[in-house]
Amino acid sequence: VIRPIFLVTDFGLTDTYVGIVKAVILGIAPEARIVDLTHEIPPQDVRAGAFALLMTVQYLPENAVVLAVVDPGVGTARRPRAVQMGGRTLVGPDNGLLSWAVPDPTAAEIIVLDQPQFWLPSVSSTFHGRDIFGPVAAHLACGVSQTRLGTPTDAMVTIPFPAPLIVRDAFGQVEQVTGEIIHVDRYGNLISNLRPSDLPEQAWVIIEHETISRITHTYQAGGPARLVALIGSVGLLEIAVPNGNASAFLEAGVGAPVTIKSVPRRRLRTPSPDPPPQT
Amino acid sequence: VIRPIFLVTDFGLTDTYVGIVKAVILGIAPEARIVDLTHEIPPQDVRAGAFALLMTVQYLPENAVVLAVVDPGVGTARRPRAVQMGGRTLVGPDNGLLSWAVPDPTAAEIIVLDQPQFWLPSVSSTFHGRDIFGPVAAHLACGVSQTRLGTPTDAMVTIPFPAPLIVRDAFGQVEQVTGEIIHVDRYGNLISNLRPSDLPEQAWVIIEHETISRITHTYQAGGPARLVALIGSVGLLEIAVPNGNASAFLEAGVGAPVTIKSVPRRRLRTPSPDPPPQT
């Protein structure tokens, strides 16, 4: 059985870079099934690539090979890596790109790719996706064991996932949580770094001087043309405008702060579908 | 034999939403062949999605599965549907998206998807492409019968296809037809809702104060830098600029009116390649 290969790059689709990588893979593994996750990571934005992998890896087949290339340091000292987690293997440069998808590096098998017989015969210093990572992914897809492709290591460059700032009251209860927008999707939905476990039970969500009075379940739940806050499909708090674009409406993007305020119980005595006065 | 799966969505290619749906499909149907029709339907534009399906469905293999997701009401009361027409099956939300591709719903087998054993174990209220429609398409591709996936129904939300306005003379002959632009393609070609059967035998085409004196067969037939009107590859009247962009040239887009005037026979006695004076 050929393992499927999933691609995340910043190559874009205007040039033929993605096509060349696929051609090289099919030259080695003619039966490989290659699936684009995205090629529209902003150029050289390693952090955005790490986010794309974090959001996606849990949905991949158990035997997936992931080829990830956002590689501003191509040809320099950064090392090529393969990381095996259970049945899945991630291949890419060791610049933090893979780190959010590998929550516990000590539970993964990490290798330095240092066996050139599994690369293209001639390796450039500008396109390792074509010359190293693509061929390695193709050999993995064909069943070559990761241990033959390189040397085990413990080292892996890690980008810290942005941690929310949590303020507690004198009794240890969460009073306020401050997070940030880490991704804006195609619909203009603002996706934050806040997980359900970070949030108090009853909360107001404040972003760009707008206050959202509750966390809903669907994009339509807030009524027409109103901001909604919900736990989105990737398990993170997101801010949306039903049938609209929250990023444009709020003029907010990656890095915008999001504040969650725990709602005092007395404020909950009179439930209201309306938002509270804006702060 | 695995049935091929064709995708139409408004997910775009910047995020990993499309990739996640494909990963889920391949987790269920590892041998599935998945083909992108387009993911660039404008966000939440159900009508544009319906047009993409209308234009494409006739070219799909006889056993195609079509997965269509433009779904602003995800998680609300709108129902998930599968519609079988001959050997082809369309899967998507029941919001009119599928309706232009199903010219005669009474000749199709429509079901409500209500069998959660064919979905992901956990269904979100924000991403049914991943949780319901993708898995259902994968099971269809593997040969699961549509009847096992849900309950038959006659109900299907329909968006009316925009009808041309036809003015006839005292003798019942078509004098004037007014249509509208329903799609602008990548080349700036303006595609209308007018079919050849709507048009008089000899016609002038009037759009944005420009008059085109005849309907030609190729983009180049009108000579350089002149507007041409032709029956395009999808069987609809379209307005183009040879080697240029009609939408930019005319500053016209979706919704722009197109008027067809029947040419009186006396005007045809002296055929001329030049357009008539502009109105």
Add this chain to the structure above:
Amino acid sequence: VIRPIFLVTDFGLTDTYVGIVKAVILGIAPEARIVDLTHEIPPQDVRAGAFALLMTVQYLPENAVVLAVVDPGVGTARRPRAVQMGGRTLVGPDNGLLSWAVPDPTAAEIIVLDQPQFWLPSVSSTFHGRDIFGPVAAHLACGVSQTRLGTPTDAMVTIPFPAPLIVRDAFGQVEQVTGEIIHVDRYGNLISNLRPSDLPEQAWVIIEHETISRITHTYQAGGPARLVALIGSVGLLEIAVPNGNASAFLEAGVGAPVTIKSVPRRRLRTPSPDPPPQT
């Protein structure tokens, strides 16, 4: 064994044109593996399509079928072609699009596609990618011999590859080479028409009043925020800004001249990592 099919078009990904071509191919060759090289050739830019093919063809599997459609003259006198080079076959309109990928037409087998039994039953005059080229590529993928698809010919429209202008001194040594930018990639890298063999051993690279004092091996070799000149992954001299966008930085695009000056030996006595004063 089914041959893989690689696509280069100017169809874009917003419309369903690419999807329709793939659907038609799969209707003929259900097992075909179809790979996108790019669909973002600027509309009707035959030269940009020729460049995409030139850059890619060497990486394709030995048995590849290439389907190339940038076809402003569709439906007019231009002929449909298939060109076999070794085990690879290119299919497309005879308007120069294929010519840069076929360095020596006399060593290739060229045919005029004139056997309609290998096309769709009904051929439009506006979409030969769907009606002629796609079906022909599908039949080639299934193993149909090129000789059955048409009639041999020697004729092929050729676009001249832009030649660099070389100035030699009285002793025949290269003094100056002037080339031009022929492609700007997603990263803003400016790719020229100059190959390593065109360049003197020691050279300054001058573009838009900026001088780069040497040709490096990686994008990072020039230090932060400095212009670098290097032989890029496609074997052509390119100008880049490490972690930046050279096209935006220099306000330069396709057609911008690039001048290479041979460095006199006396200037090399005191090697310096700094660039010379700007001209």
